Amino acid sequence: MVPATSELDRVFAALADPTRRAILARLATGEATVNELVAPFELSQPTISKHLKVLERAGLVSRGRDAQFRPVRLNAAPLEGAARWIGDYRRCWEESLDQLAVYVKELQQQQKEKTHESKRKRK
């Protein structure tokens, strides 16, 4: 088990399990009570509850306040971070290279000033 050091780690750890992905897929169609979530899976309620705790800790689901039913809802926000991170290798580099282009201009400017300076000193 990977230690969860950040929200992103917790999100990926939560998504690593097929049952939890299936729960999220179900919740993407609308909120559900724990009992409604237990029904389609051949798993015990404690097992489903354990999965829900992992999803909750990752911020992927929230529980309603209605003491009797406490419907479970999907939170898409943490998934956006995961989505940005995943599949973005190329874009990360492109953004880095945009920043490198700006920074290298700055370095060139500094070097120009330095050579200018040393020329003046030699005079």
Place this chain on the structure above:
Amino acid sequence: MRANENENEPAAAREVVITRVFDAPARLLFEAYSKPEHVKRWFGPKGWPITLCEIDFRVGGRFRFGMTGPDGNPETPFGGEYLEIVPNRKIVYDNAFELPGAEKMIVTVTYTEKDGGTILTIHTLFASVAMKNEHVGGGYVQGTNEILDQLAELLPSLRAGASAEGAS
């Protein structure tokens, strides 16, 4: 011994190549990659500053980078070893997240001076097709599991992120 020699998966299926032409000498671009004070100024996607940056720039030396995300939390650091360094021409290093069992990618950065500018090429060889997909969104494109399909509907931004790979 090389982790990136998977007999069943040809290298061509595991690589990503990114190229950019700069109006600057190779010497400067090489320098920008070799010292923490420079790397911190440009490396990483926008909004994810490098807050951990250790570089021992020599063959056999190691580097460690860590970003801080928009949420203010430090992300899992990543790093590796410099495998080859040719001043102003080429840097080869391996790179992996500091997580148990994380696979390594091998990155080759080359600097080619041409017409007063420099062609910078970043060639990444992933350990496996699965690892490449994880990093470049192939998992979304193939719709290998339903939650990601659901996400694609929830998050239009996903489609943009998972632009068709393999055009290179």
